[in-house]
Structures are given as structure tokens and as C-alpha cells.
Amino acid sequence: MSRTALTGFVESGGALRTAYDRAEPVVLRQAVDLAGFPTTGDVAALIDGSLLRRPYFTVLQDGVKPPDSSVIATRRVAGATVKGFMDTDGVRHHLASGATLKLNQVEDWHPLVGAINAELNSCFPAASKAFLFYTPAGKRGMLPHRDGSRVVAIQLEGEKEWHLYGTPSQAAADPGLDIDTSRDEVVLMRPGDLLYLPHGYGHAATAVDQTSLHVTFTLTEPFPAALASALTAEWVASGRPAAALAGREAEPSAAKAKALLDDLTQYASATDSRRVLERALRSARTRDASR
Numbered sequence: 001m002s003r004t005a006l007t008g009f010v011e012s013g014g015a016l017r018t019a020y021d022r023a024e025p026v027v028l029r030q031a032v033d034l035a036g037f038p039t040t041g042d043v044a045a046l047i048d049g050s051l052l053r054r055p056y057f058t059v060l061q062d063g064v065k066p067p068d069s070s071v072i073a074t075r076r077v078a079g080a081t082v083k084g085f086m087d088t089d090g091v092r093h094h095l096a097s098g099a100t101l102k103l104n105q106v107e108d109w110h111p112l113v114g115a116i117n118a119e120l121n122s123c124f125p126a127a128s129k130a131f132l133f134y135t136p137a138g139k140r141g142m143l144p145h146r147d148g149s150r151v152v153a154i155q156l157e158g159e160k161e162w163h164l165y166g167t168p169s170q171a172a173a174d175p176g177l178d179i180d181t182s183r184d185e186v187v188l189m190r191p192g193d194l195l196y197l198p199h200g201y202g203h204a205a206t207a208v209d210q211t212s213l214h215v216t217f218t219l220t221e222p223f224p225a226a227l228a229s230a231l232t233a234e235w236v237a238s239g240r241p242a243a244a245l246a247g248r249e250a251e252p253s254a255a256k257a258k259a260l261l262d263d264l265t266q267y268a269s270a271t272d273s274r275r276v277l278e279r280a281l282r283s284a285r286t287r288d289a290s291r
Contacts, residue, residue, distance in 0.1 A: 004116045005032045006152075009194070010123040019196045020124060020150065020219075025164065027187055028194040032154050036112040040157050040213050043101065043134045047091055052103075054084040059091060060141040061099040063177070070094065095134075100141025103132040106215065117217060125277060126150065126219035127284035133214050135160070135207040144204040148175040149220035151197040153205075155189040158212035162187045162195060165202035175200075189214065222280035230280035235267050 009016035009028070019026040046052055050073070059071050071094065073087040095101060107117035107130040120128040126149070135141055137158075144165060153162075164185040179202035188208070189195060197203060199221070205214075222230070235241065244263040248256050 002115065004112070004119050005034075005037075006116055006119060006194075010119060016152065016194075016196055017123065019198075023198040025198060025201060026196045027189075028196075030190075030192045031194045032192050034154075034156060034192055037154070037156050037215065038106070038110055038113070038132055038213070040134065040211055043103070043132065043213065046103070047086070047088055047101070050086050050088040052086040053082075056104055056109075057086055057091075058102040058104060059094050059099050060102055061094070061097070062140065063143040063145070066090075066094055066099070095136060098136050098139040100136075100139065101134040102141060103134070104129075106130040106132050113215060120152070120217055120219060121281075121285055124150075124219055125281065126221045127281060129218050129220070131216045131218070133205075133212070133216065135205075135212045137207050137210050137212075140204060140206040142204060143177055144179040144181055144202060145177050146175060146179060146200045146202045147218060148200065148223075149218040150199050151195075151201070151203075152217040152219065153189070153195045153197075154215050155191050155193045155195075156213045156215060157191055158210045159191075159208040160189045160205050160212045160214055161208055162189055162203055162205045164197070165204075220284065222277065222284060226280045226284065227276060230276045230283065231268060231271065232264070234271065234276065234279060235264055238267070240267055 006016065008014055009031070011017065015026060015028055015031075054072070059066055070090045071087050072083070073085045073090075074081060074083050075085050076082070091101065107114040107128075110130075113130045117128045117130050120126075133141060144163065163181075164187060165179050165181050166183055181202075187195060189205075240263055241260055244259050245256055248259060
């Protein structure tokens, strides 16, 4: 894998890997070479070109999405009616009113962001996804919240004031808005700065005196349900469930269920946990285009 602007930070002993392992927030000043990253000009061209479709963009202001009718357009493509395109005029109107444009799945279409995303996937036991946040001066897209993931944010243009709340010990597994804002640490992010937040760390971010553009990579580790699903998928693929029930066709359902659970328990005790983790990660990293 070729080196990227983050390689030195994610290698063994690097600042980002160390912060990840210690579950500590960290700010790295003027750490990232921004050559090749998206710019506000690139975002403006995407808006004006009006070729973006859901799910590749979201419009937000203080966590609230405007009605789809004001940001979504329908087009005729090759004689067919296609829904979900960006309504350029509608999005421009909301941006002028202070809304944030969030571009989703950036790793799918931007080469450098995609390379960094792949590097993060290879270095950490998590599924990485990339998002761009284009925010007018003095505004914020989200209310104070926590993500159900670890966050790597790189400021690309403008300045953004991040408010950090609480400590990792207060973090919850799932995303949410129930944030204790009584402890407020303010971090001003300038172009080239990198911010890392541990899993579930409460935060909010506001553009300062000009349009802000930053890229966020979310590193989401598999939840228990995903690990359990990966384990049972391997067990089913092994053919053991069918073997465990062979010759038991006439037995009561409860007896057959117990036989399956007993076999699954034996299989789980002998299974390499790393293989189960990798299967869960492969599933999480597979993009669901319907979302």
C-alpha cells in the first residue's frame, strides 16, 4: 500500500495509533500535508454540477434536515425518470441560510481520501468511512452529540471551533444527543490540523469567520451483534449445523435446538477470535449502496 499523508501517524509508535490504543483525544497541529485533498472549490463544482445523488449528500442545520422537497430533484436520464438528484438552487438556498452540506461516502469517489480510508482500514480493527463537512461562517451542522465510533478529523480550509465534552469513560456505545455539556474544552482547528477523538466522545463544531471545510473519518468497531453474526455465519458455512441435526428429524424441536446450541458452543470455543473479527470487519466495510 502506498504512503499517504497519515502513514507516519498510523504506523507503530505513531501519534494516531498511540492515541487509538490509549483511548485518548489528541490534536496534531500543522500535521497534515493538504495537497490533493478536496477544496471548497471542488465542493462548489459538485453543487453546481448537480450530479450528486442520495446517499452521497445530506443537508443539516443544528442537526435538522430540511424537507426532501427543497433539496432533492428528479431528472430524466436515458429516457427514465430518476429520483434523488441534488437540487442545486435548493441546496444553495439552505447554505445561504446557514446549513451545512455533508458529503457522504467520499472514499468512493475521491482518490486521496479513498487511499487514506483504505490505510485506516488496514491499520485498525474498525470499518472506516469518510465524510466532508462544508459549513458557512458562524454555523454548525450538528448539535452536541457523540458518534458510535472513533473520529479522525482533518481541517482543510477555514477554521472550526470544536467543543469537546466529557471523558472517554463517559462514552456510550451508541450515537446520541444525551451529552453532558458542563465540561467544555474548546479546540480551534486550522488548516492542516488533525483531531482524534476516542469512541463516543461528545463534541460539536462551529465554523468561525469564514466557510469551513473538513474531512472526518469514522472508525467503527464491530458491535457484539456483528461479532455474533460473523461467528454464526462461519458455523453455518462449516456445515456443522446440518451434521448436528442428522438423524434427529423425529426429535422434538427443543431437543434439536439444544443440539444446535451445544454444537455452536463447541465450535465457538475452538474458533480463532481474530478470524471472527476479520469476517465482521469485511461485512462492515462492504458498502450498502441502498443506504
